[in-house]
Amino acid sequence: xxxxxxxxxxxxxxxxxxxxxxxxxxxxxxxxxxxxxxxxxxxxxxxxxxxxxxxxxxxxxxxxxxxxxxxxxxxxxxxxxxxxxxxxxxxxxxxxxxxxxxxxxxxxxxxxxxxxxxxxxxxxxxxxxxxxxxxxxxxxxxxxxxxxxxxxxxxxxxxxxxxxxxxxxxxxxxxxxxxxxxxxxxxxxxxxxxxxxxxxxxxxxxxxxxxxxxxxxxxxxxxxxxxxxxxxxxxxxxxxxxxxxxxxxxxxxxxxxxxxxxxxxxxxxxxxxxxxxxxxxxxxxxxxxxxxxxxxxxxxxxxxxxxxxxxxxxxxxxxxxxxxxxxxxxxxxxxxxxxxxxxxxxxxxxxxxx
Numbered sequence: 001x002x003x004x005x006x007x008x009x010x011x012x013x014x015x016x017x018x019x020x021x022x023x024x025x026x027x028x029x030x031x032x033x034x035x036x037x038x039x040x041x042x043x044x045x046x047x048x049x050x051x052x053x054x055x056x057x058x059x060x061x062x063x064x065x066x067x068x069x070x071x072x073x074x075x076x077x078x079x080x081x082x083x084x085x086x087x088x089x090x091x092x093x094x095x096x097x098x099x100x101x102x103x104x105x106x107x108x109x110x111x112x113x114x115x116x117x118x119x120x121x122x123x124x125x126x127x128x129x130x131x132x133x134x135x136x137x138x139x140x141x142x143x144x145x146x147x148x149x150x151x152x153x154x155x156x157x158x159x160x161x162x163x164x165x166x167x168x169x170x171x172x173x174x175x176x177x178x179x180x181x182x183x184x185x186x187x188x189x190x191x192x193x194x195x196x197x198x199x200x201x202x203x204x205x206x207x208x209x210x211x212x213x214x215x216x217x218x219x220x221x222x223x224x225x226x227x228x229x230x231x232x233x234x235x236x237x238x239x240x241x242x243x244x245x246x247x248x249x250x251x252x253x254x255x256x257x258x259x260x261x262x263x264x265x266x267x268x269x270x271x272x273x274x275x276x277x278x279x280x281x282x283x284x285x286x287x288x289x290x291x292x293x294x295x296x297x298x299x300x301x302x303x304x305x306x307x308x309x310x311x312x313x314x315x316x317x318x319x320x321x322x323x324x325x326x327x328x329x330x331x332x333x334x335x336x337x338x339x340x341x342x343x344x345x346x347x348x349x350x351x352x353x354x
Contacts, residue, residue, distance in 0.1 A: 001029065001059055001102075001274055008033040008057035010042065010091055011064030015171040016106060016164075019266035020061050027270065033057050043083060048090040052098040060095050060103040061269060062088060062144075066137075070250075070318050072178035073134040084140035092147045096157050103159040104273050105148050107141040107281070109258075109322055110134045111163060119325035122163070122283055131319045145281050158277060162269065165285035165324050168343065169262035170350045174210055176231045182259060185296060186344075186351055188247055189303040192233045196245040196307050209354075238308065245307040250315035253293030258285050258323050261338040261346070271334050285324040286336045295340075302344050 001007065007024060011017035012034045024032060033055050041047050042064055066076075066083040073080055088105065095103045112120045113128030125145070130138045148159035168182035176184055187206075194202040203224060204217030215227040228234065232248035268284045276282070290298075296309055338346070 003028045004031050005029070005059055006031050006033060006055070006057045007059045007061070008055065009061045009063060010035075010087075011062070013037075013171075014063060014065075014067075015169060015173070015262050016167065016265060017061070017063035018171045019169065019262040020063060020269055023263070023266040023270050042087045042090060045086075045090050048094050049097075052094040052100075056098055057095075058101045059273065060091065060100050061273070062091050062103065062105045064091070065106075067173070067180075068178040069180040069184065070133050070316060073137055077136045080134075081136035081140050084137060085143060088140070088144040088147065092144065092151060092159065095159070096151050096155060101158065102273060103148070103157070104269055105144050105159065105161040106269070107145055107161055107163045108138070109163050109165050109283070109285070109324055110138045110319075111142050111145065112322070114319050118321050119287070119323040120283070121325045122281060122328060133316065133318060148281070160272065160276065160278075161281035162272065163281060163283050163324070164265050165258040165260050165283070165322070167260055167262050167265055169347055170354075172262075172347070174351065176212060181257065181292065181295075182347075185249075185299045186303070186348055188231065188233060188249075189296075189299045189305045190348070190351065191228060192245050192247045192307055193303055193305040195228065195233060195235065196305065232310075232312070245305075246310050247305065247307060248310040248312050249292070249296060250312055251292065251317035252313050253296065253311050254291060255317045255319065256289040256291050256321045256323065257295070258287075258289040259295075259340060259343070260285050260336060261343040264336040264338050267337075268329065268334050272332070276332055280328070282329050283324040283326050284329060285326050286340075287324070287326045287330075288340075289321065289323040290340065298341065298344060302341070303348055 009017050009020050012021050040051055064087050066080055112124055114131040115128055116124045145161045148161045151157040151159050172183040173179045174183045174187045208217035212227045215223055234246050235243055236246055238244045265284055
């Protein structure tokens, strides 16, 4: 891509899209085409057609998607498959129709079978059943990969796909009902710490920024305590019969997860857009994973919560392990640079500022 190339980043207000925009601007790309959801509804085929017809972007990053954690994926199953299929169908097809030079489609590591061998290689796609809780989202993402692959095979379009591992960082979704594990932990540990030191000003500020089920900072203490308890943050007596704050997390804490800072993903995406033209899809990750309980311990220490962590084993764990094999990506010369501890500190600092 030239610095003056016309580049469209779909989903630029989300965590991934905003990171790609930050990286492009930092590298001197000065002709970005950006549209908010109000300006362009990606579910509307006619609107997307008109956009490509008028703007004719040369390069496209598809970071737009309906996303969420286990609870959201399992609750809004129809919306997750319909909206994601519709978004990517419109973008990929009209990128072809209007001659986009290169397109990068961002998928997800949940495309792989639930019991895939570890670490997960790209060739394990479609070799077994998916994790049931996020199957609709995964099927949509698999369809996107196959669209890119087959628009190349039939038309020769330079459309590539990347499969990131679990992402985190600035502009993540911190809504405790719909968020993934990393941002949910950031917020839960923050609120638990504030409750522990009785910093009600910080708790009310947090809830005014991001209400929990319509409970904001103007609610009574009793209402706030009730909603916090619903999400696992509770004042209770401990074994020595004194009052403490406990944080209850879903599952057993044993599943292992790999986490990649979104700025590393943005760096990889730009790197691949500029120098990778093989007709394959690539995993993007760190090549390292960590038990959820160990992640919780890191969060506890870095954020400064001194209470007790409990686990509700009646709740689902999801897939036990999901570690990506990133050897194909490493062989291109790219590698991640942000450690997990550094990433937690950066994300928590951003959360406090925003």
